[in-house]
Amino acid sequence: MNTPDPSLIASMPLFADFDREALAEFLGLGQSRLVVRSQHVFSQDQEAEAFYLLLDGYVRIELVRPNGEVVIVRFASTGELMGIAPALGRDTYPANSVAVVDCVVLGWPCSVWADTVRRYPSFATAASQTIGTRLQEAHDRIAEMATAQVEQRIASALLRLANQSGRKTSDGILIDFPISRQDLSEMTGTTLHTVSRTLSAWERRNIVRSGRKRIEILSGHQLLLIAEGRT
Amino acid sequence: MNTPDPSLIASMPLFADFDREALAEFLGLGQSRLVVRSQHVFSQDQEAEAFYLLLDGYVRIELVRPNGEVVIVRFASTGELMGIAPALGRDTYPANSVAVVDCVVLGWPCSVWADTVRRYPSFATAASQTIGTRLQEAHDRIAEMATAQVEQRIASALLRLANQSGRKTSDGILIDFPISRQDLSEMTGTTLHTVSRTLSAWERRNIVRSGRKRIEILSGHQLLLIAEGRT
DNA sequence: TGGAAACTTTGAGCGCGATCAAACAGCAGA
DNA sequence: TCTGCTGTTTGATCGCGCTCAAAGTTTCCA
Numbered sequence: 001m002n003t004p005d006p007s008l009i010a011s012m013p014l015f016a017d018f019d020r021e022a023l024a025e026f027l028g029l030g031q032s033r034l035v036v037r038s039q040h041v042f043s044q045d046q047e048a049e050a051f052y053l054l055l056d057g058y059v060r061i062e063l064v065r066p067n068g069e070v071v072i073v074r075f076a077s078t079g080e081l082m083g084i085a086p087a088l089g090r091d092t093y094p095a096n097s098v099a100v101v102d103c104v105v106l107g108w109p110c111s112v113w114a115d116t117v118r119r120y121p122s123f124a125t126a127a128s129q130t131i132g133t134r135l136q137e138a139h140d141r142i143a144e145m146a147t148a149q150v151e152q153r154i155a156s157a158l159l160r161l162a163n164q165s166g167r168k169t170s171d172g173i174l175i176d177f178p179i180s181r182q183d184l185s186e187m188t189g190t191t192l193h194t195v196s197r198t199l200s201a202w203e204r205r206n207i208v209r210s211g212r213k214r215i216e217i218l219s220g221h222q223l224l225l226i227a228e229g230r231t
Numbered sequence: 232m233n234t235p236d237p238s239l240i241a242s243m244p245l246f247a248d249f250d251r252e253a254l255a256e257f258l259g260l261g262q263s264r265l266v267v268r269s270q271h272v273f274s275q276d277q278e279a280e281a282f283y284l285l286l287d288g289y290v291r292i293e294l295v296r297p298n299g300e301v302v303i304v305r306f307a308s309t310g311e312l313m314g315i316a317p318a319l320g321r322d323t324y325p326a327n328s329v330a331v332v333d334c335v336v337l338g339w340p341c342s343v344w345a346d347t348v349r350r351y352p353s354f355a356t357a358a359s360q361t362i363g364t365r366l367q368e369a370h371d372r373i374a375e376m377a378t379a380q381v382e383q384r385i386a387s388a389l390l391r392l393a394n395q396s397g398r399k400t401s402d403g404i405l406i407d408f409p410i411s412r413q414d415l416s417e418m419t420g421t422t423l424h425t426v427s428r429t430l431s432a433w434e435r436r437n438i439v440r441s442g443r444k445r446i447e448i449l450s451g452h453q454l455l456l457i458a459e460g461r462t
Numbered sequence: 463t464g465g466a467a468a469c470t471t472t473g474a475g476c477g478c479g480a481t482c483a484a485a486c487a488g489c490a491g492a
Numbered sequence: 493t494c495t496g497c498t499g500t501t502t503g504a505t506c507g508c509g510c511t512c513a514a515a516g517t518t519t520c521c522a
Contacts, residue, residue: 063374071374088363131362132319138369143294143302145376146420189377
């Protein structure tokens, strides 16, 4: 498991203007790695040796504050770039990246970044837009944290998860990876107690159905109303 | 006032690998503009026609939420890029940009972005790192909003302002542009009342000295202790 | 110079959500 | 199958910071 099948990733916008040889060459520079559940892909403040493409699975990107409290920045899913410290002009990782299911990642030494960006405009553009989108989302979340009540924030977080990693079921949308009340509280800046109470209340209203590390959205519509503050 | 003096900006890292003609040519494509206090440089959701370099002054970058509440994302000061929608793959501005003092901005049509990035690696790299830094800061603020108390958040906001736009005085550091209690509350997700009470309490402890739209930090050390939550 | 507009201060009361506490349920490994 | 661990639920209480209210102060403009 050293060089993955090019066809898996040839279709990504990131590699739009790589020809077959270029892609093969580029993939040859990387190394794939299996990361089992709850292990780190990389860790905050660790020297950034490589940047990664998530080939399969889900990882949690989390920030650890000086006092030890953990905040979840986002969940990344298959196909996303992670740990692109070189693009940010950093030489350490700004966050932890933790596998929430067994994952496969493809990693390249940071030293190849500059050259790749220079040679392949599609790569540079796609990477830039990825960062741009994340910045946008981060600003939206700041605004949300600043103005919205806890219940609204939990609803927004669930909707975001559903959009990004939802799997359609017969009754609604299931978040496609194990996620605990604690996780949700770390995404929204509240406590697992409040998340639990909120989900229980929603369960009574048939808005969600949830279990141990499992959440299914039955009424995205209701959830949207809650998120927008007109309950 | 159509084409500014190249020497003003030649020293910026952004333009590190522009030679004299290249810089002159590039500046010729842009147009400078005076923006008086409280006027918008650009507005949220407006079609992004141009990106800007702030040549002089300070602007407030603010997000307006669907319900009309305003959140201040950051203050930009002289020398910063703003409204670089093309880098983010957007065709509208994601936020308002409002002059807090009379400003001079230099604007280029978005159409020149792609070409500029392709021809001048220093420009691409500097822009990328600018966005990276902002992403980093945004994540830090999310974490802060999620875990820190109001007093800590106000302290952090002041320290950030002091670092970015502080002017040394005989007694401490003065925030170099007019900033109200309301502004500070919109940066930290609280109310102007709470900000006022907090500043009053700090004034009694000789940590700050403040007046109408004017804040001077007397003890950055104390403020840091408060921000870190070990008061 | 007068008056209005913008900004700031301070008080009183209350509610959201944190904290403290304890029991319960699902899952993995012995 | 039992046992311990991890995650969830629910109750009781408390306090931070919002809301409502009103007065004070600075600046600007007519």
